[in-house]
Amino acid sequence: MIRLTVMLLLLLTQSVLADPPGLVTPKGTAWWDKREHRSDIQFPHKAHLSILKEEGDSCLLCHTFAKNEVTDPKQLKPLETIANEPLKAVCHNCHVDEKRAPWRCNLCHDDKTRIWPDDHNFNYIQNHAEDGRRNEQACRQCHLDLAFCTDCHFRRDVAGANSYHPLGYRTLHGIEARMTALSCGRCHNAQYCANCHEANR
Amino acid sequence: MCFALSLTVQQTASAKDTWRNSQKLPELHHAVGLPMADADKQPKGWPTDEQGRLQCSTCHGQKNMEDRPFDEVDKKAADFLRGGPYQNLEAFCSQCHDAREYRRPNIHLMLNADGSVKKDHCTYCHEEVNEDRNRPHRPEELNLRLSAGRMCYGCHLKTPHLNALPHQAKPDEAMLKQMKASARQQGVIFPLDEDGKVTCVTCHTPHEPGVIDPAKNPAGRQVQSGNVKQGVVYLDHSWNEVVREDKRERLEALNRRSGGHHEIGYRRIQREVLLRLPAKDGTLCQSCHVFDR
Numbered sequence: 001m002i003r004l005t006v007m008l009l010l011l012l013t014q015s016v017l018a019d020p021p022g023l024v025t026p027k028g029t030a031w032w033d034k035r036e037h038r039s040d041i042q043f044p045h046k047a048h049l050s051i052l053k054e055e056g057d058s059c060l061l062c063h064t065f066a067k068n069e070v071t072d073p074k075q076l077k078p079l080e081t082i083a084n085e086p087l088k089a090v091c092h093n094c095h096v097d098e099k100r101a102p103w104r105c106n107l108c109h110d111d112k113t114r115i116w117p118d119d120h121n122f123n124y125i126q127n128h129a130e131d132g133r134r135n136e137q138a139c140r141q142c143h144l145d146l147a148f149c150t151d152c153h154f155r156r157d158v159a160g161a162n163s164y165h166p167l168g169y170r171t172l173h174g175i176e177a178r179m180t181a182l183s184c185g186r187c188h189n190a191q192y193c194a195n196c197h198e199a200n201r
Numbered sequence: 202m203c204f205a206l207s208l209t210v211q212q213t214a215s216a217k218d219t220w221r222n223s224q225k226l227p228e229l230h231h232a233v234g235l236p237m238a239d240a241d242k243q244p245k246g247w248p249t250d251e252q253g254r255l256q257c258s259t260c261h262g263q264k265n266m267e268d269r270p271f272d273e274v275d276k277k278a279a280d281f282l283r284g285g286p287y288q289n290l291e292a293f294c295s296q297c298h299d300a301r302e303y304r305r306p307n308i309h310l311m312l313n314a315d316g317s318v319k320k321d322h323c324t325y326c327h328e329e330v331n332e333d334r335n336r337p338h339r340p341e342e343l344n345l346r347l348s349a350g351r352m353c354y355g356c357h358l359k360t361p362h363l364n365a366l367p368h369q370a371k372p373d374e375a376m377l378k379q380m381k382a383s384a385r386q387q388g389v390i391f392p393l394d395e396d397g398k399v400t401c402v403t404c405h406t407p408h409e410p411g412v413i414d415p416a417k418n419p420a421g422r423q424v425q426s427g428n429v430k431q432g433v434v435y436l437d438h439s440w441n442e443v444v445r446e447d448k449r450e451r452l453e454a455l456n457r458r459s460g461g462h463h464e465i466g467y468r469r470i471q472r473e474v475l476l477r478l479p480a481k482d483g484t485l486c487q488s489c490h491v492f493d494r
Binding site: 049052058067070071078087090 | 359360363440463470480486490
């Protein structure tokens, strides 16, 4: 009995680990099979109707009514699921590759953490340079707007109320660094701090 | 092609039988042991016996077919049917039989050259020719040979195109309301089957333009871009590559699982026929489907 309970607990633990809370698609299962349960992808049909018409296409672009020779409903169902569900290639053709359509990621992906690569953890900002140099195209698959890079790399503060670091910030930055260290970390790595603080010791 | 007449009425064999020991054939098998009809042609390398009669090896490429138990015959082998494998079985039949002799008429071509109606085409579906076609009719006045929901399946499959089957469902109240509003606005009809389900004639009209006057009867309103004889005309389009890439990985997985060879691409519709409203610009779809965003 005890052995049975332990096995049951192990099985339950495994299933929880395999399907973490918040992730609807169990690991190892194709996500399109579970698409109807996902909340992180959205397709605003109405917003696309006029552009489809303008370009000479229609609903049939994504929902094909092509001639079919499969008669067994059991075989037909998975085929129609695939036929009806456009994925990355179709959406990204306009929204990413050709940028003919709005190209903000959060337009469709309302939770960006779901499309982040695994290595984009908190420290990644300190390590991104090497990846960027090695394969810039990989970065630009998602970071379509170069401002994402230049906001930090080319930033030059200007005086005034709207500047990133207002006049006299050097005197006050210690307070903000303690309050929101994460904000500092978006642009500055630890060495940037150490350059002054270590030297002054 | 209908070759039902040539199907054997011999007693059906069991799975373990062979032709030689039982002289029985599997269900719906072509006749064996009969001479070929004069009108049929015998392809080279398709042997009959010394008296010119059909034998197993006339049609089957596998050796010693007559000695194999029926359940041991590999029906998926390329030479199970000589010249195979065949995507379309009719291509095999027409090696001997003249395909033109068995071709079904397109009964949706309903007008003679002088514009008069081909009355024999009406009576495929209706019990009698309706001379009062330009008046809107109630379903029971149509004198259909079968119910509207089953009529088309006499000639067409239930799954003639992708997404046909999922559409054969009962619309909910909101959609029904939308359909009625669209029908009124567009001057068309969207007939449902006897159970209130969407069926072929909800979207398609069986009547060629010119049979029913759309100005007098909304049942006659339909797309005008194509002609029925030519059928739907498609244009190749650059989206084809994008759609194929989109489906590639999933179709490969499905094909591995099912052993099929499914492909999904995209061709843009240039001309369409026998539709109550245009599908190529989405008007037909949006008669039922509305979206908040």
